[in-house]
Amino acid sequence: MNLFFEESGDFKAGSVLSQAGEAYQVELASGKRTKVKAKDVLLQFTTPTPQDLLDQSKQQAADIDLEFLWEVAGQEEFGFAELGAEYFGHAPQPIEAASLIYALHGAPFYFYxxxxxxxxxxxxxxxxAALAGIEKKKQQAIIQEAYVEELKQLRLPEQFQSLGLQLLFKPDKNSIEYKALVEACSALQMNPARLMLASGGLKNAKDFHLSKFLLEHFPKGSGFPQTPLPSLPQDLPVADVRAFSIDDVTTTEIDDAFSITPIDANTVKVGIHIAAPTLGIQRNDALDMIARSRMSTVYMPGDKITMLPDELVEIYTLGEGQTRPAVSLYVTVNTDDWSILGSETKVEAIPMSANLRHNELDAFVTEENLANDAGEYAHKADIALLWKWVQVLEAGRMAKRESFGLKPEQTNRVDFNFYVDDDVVSIVRRKRGAPLDKIVAELMILANSTWGKLLADHGIPGIYRAQGGGSGGWAAKMQVRMVTHAAPHQGLGVDQYAWSTSPLRRYTDLVNQWQIIACVQHGVTAALVAPFKPKDADLFAIVSGFDAAYAAYGDFQTNMERYWCLRWLGQENRHQVDAVVLKDEVLRLLEIPLIIRLPGMPQMARGAQVRLEVIRWDELDLSIEVRLLEMLTTLTEEDLEDAPEDEGEISADLDAPDVNAADASAETIETVIEGAESLPLQESNSVAEVAENVDPESDAVA
Structure with a gap:
């Protein structure tokens, strides 16, 4: 006797060897023996053989008309043998019965x-509904195959035009478009980004990097919603000064300016004026929510995504020939010994005399020309006076820094500015610590330090940058962190440092400016009216959110600068380049700030200069392959300006974007001090900006 039975969801047949009560010992066609319970047996038969039954019933099941079978079945529950009698017109034979079981079991849409x-x-x-779904899947399979064939020919299907970026970065993995892309990539041995680039789904590698960033951080687009704009305050006193700013040519968010007012033969009053958008933005209003959602202006070579709408920036930017609201720090200075006699902060309107630009002044405002009183340019006497003072300020900071046990700052390095015009990139070398940079840097550091103390003295919180004094090893002690109370920034050599000088492009500065204005306008009662009170949980959330956003923006700026460095190689048709050894297998090109790792490179001293052959590079994954051609020379002390001075600087070079030198300023200074911390986002402006990881006191929009 033979049995046809169900086991583990499958149908099998075999010969009975023995029976014990409700169980059978069965031998399958394969020779394997198994125990079968009586309740699992569907058919008992003598002929044909078990294997013939399985083979023939499967073939016959394919010929059964499921639609007719469904009509015959009716709406009541039934056994397969009952339906077999109706369908075949007679009691089904073993092969017919088995074929019917296969047909019923294989058509779950027809039979439950x-x-x-x-x-x-x-x-x-x-x-x-089920049949419609099956038909739809068949049609989708046909369409999907057509998509695959088009993609394999490196043609982008029309339906992919609006889905290209989504397919790469946030795909619906159940869509036929995504499945077709994966299948085509597998056939072509190509990753999705390269296939989209080859087929026209991406315009270029820049589009890939930018789109990836925008989809992650600006999923609703980088534009601004329609929001009512504030009017300029009309009740501010107008300062009796001729203020001027110093920025890169690309800077549009001009939020810092300076003025000099003589008092007597040996005393002057230096004004540091910061744009005051907080006079038109209130905490938690629509404009505040926009700024807080972005946290900072995003910089990249040739472009930027501003923190605030252009229309609002236009109202508060310190443009030439305009009178604009500002928070001003006035410092009275004795020009005999350059000591500070006193300071005060005012909220007022500032008449802007000029917007000076680095590209027009850098060639004239050099240390040599300043020493010889050479050249003619706007605000020459003011710049000369500031240059003398800031050197004293810097020396004071260095002394303070060294008192914390740190080595002196190194400011003899070269920075680079990126300028992009119609996809043609210019990368301009610019020595860090140039006079204009240092003037802006030191005055920004002074303002941020002074206003940080003002907040602390009035007992209201602010957002500070602190470095040193931590526990657990040198690295932990020197890590720069953001805190809501005054604490030393040992790297900069100041007792406290509160970012306050870039409120048009950094949210922390906007918050601090609200607090500073509360101190100015309300004095000892400032703690009662300041927007943020001590231990305000929202302030801690801002610090956390800013850190995350600023790090992401910095990574993006780094990637885009690397992209444009690779583009420069192709644009200039450079097959051989000179580089300087930073450490071990890490090199940096001399002409552009491109970092290269060269595994297996012979050990060379830091500062050694080598010549490389450029074999290939990839603008999509930002990689480059080079070969060492020869060792040229060891750099002179003068040339070593291209090489980091210590491990911390090397780490900063590897992990962060090079400061767009127009802003080799406070931002740069602090970055070098902080070591591996990411360089700040910036447009281009000064050393102060660079001094503190971007105090966008500079506007280095490369």
Whole structure:
């Protein structure tokens, strides 16, 4: 006797060897023996052989008309043998019965399984929906295959035009478009980004990097919603000064300016004026929510995504010939010994005399020309006076820094500015610590330090940058962190440092400016009216959110600068380049700030200069392959300006974007001090900016 039975969801047949009560010992066609319970047996038969039954019933099942079978079944539950008698017109033979079981079991859309050998026909509405779904999948499979064929020919299907970026970065993995892309990539042995680039789904590698960043951080687009704009305050006193700013040519968010007012033969009053958008933005209003959602202006070579709408920036930017609201720090200085006699902060309107630009002045405002009183340019006497003072300020900071146990700052390095015009990039070398940079840097550091103390003295919180004094090893002690109370910044050599000088492009500065204005306007009662009170949980959330956003923006700026460095190689048709050894297998090109790792390179001293052959590079994954051609020379002390002075600087070079030198300023200074911390975002402006990881006191929009 033979049995046809169900086991683990599959149908099998075999010969009975023995029976014990409700169980059979069965030998399958393969020779394997198994124990079968009586309740699992569907058929008992003598002929044909078990294997013939399986083979023939499967073939016959394919010929069964499922639609007719469904009509015959009716709406009541049935056993397969009952339906077999109706369908075949006679009691089904073993092969017919087995074929019917295969057909019923293999058509779950037509028949619902109710038990061993028992089924129920699906309701008509459910069946129609299921069949429609099957037909849809068949059609989708046909369309998907057509997509695959087009992609394999490196042609982008029309339906992909609006989905290209989404397919790369946030795909619906159940869509036929995504499945087609994956299948085509597998066939071509190509990753999705390269296939989209080759087929026209991406315009270029820049589009890939930018789109990836925008989809992650600006999923609704980088534009601004329609928001009512504030009017300029009309009740501010107008300062009796001729203020001027110093920025890169690309800077549009001009938020810092300076003025000099003689008092007597040996005393002057230096004004540091910071744009005051907080006079038109209130905490938690629509404009505040916009700024807080972005946290900072995003910089990249040739472009930027501003923190605030252009229309608002236009109202508060310190443009030439305009009178604009500002928070001003006035410092009275004795010009005999350059000591500070006193300071005060005012909220007022500032008449702007000039917007000076680095590209117009850098060639004239050099240390040599300043020493010889050479050249003619706007605000020459003011710049000369400031240059003498800031050197004293810097020396004071260095002394303070060294008192914390740190080595002197190194400011003899070269920075680079990126300028992009119609996809043609210019990368301009610019020595860090140039006079204009240092003037802006030191005055920004002075303002941020002074206003940080003002907040602390009035007992209201602010957002500070602190470095040193931590516990657990040198690295932990020197890590720069953001805190809401005054604490030393040992790297900069100041007792406290509160970012306050870039409120048009950094949210921390906007917050601090609200607090500073509360101190100016309300004095000892400032703590009662300041927007943020001590231990305000929202302030801690801002610090956390800013850190995350600023780090992401810095990584993006780094990637885009690397992209434009690679573009420069192709643009200039450079097959051989000179580089300087930073450490071990790490090199940096001399002409552009491109970092290269060269595994297996012979050990060379830091500062050694080598010549490389450029073999290939990839603008999509930002990689480059080079070969060492020869060792040229060891750099002179003068040339070593291109090489980091210590491990911390090297780490900064590897992990952060090079400061766009127009802003080799406070931002740069602090970055070098901080070591591996990411360089700040900036446009281009000064050393102060660079001094503190970008105090966008500079506007280095490369």
């Amino acid at each position: 399984k109710k038990g061993r050998g028992r089924y129920k026909a699906a309701p008509e509405t459910a069946l129609k």
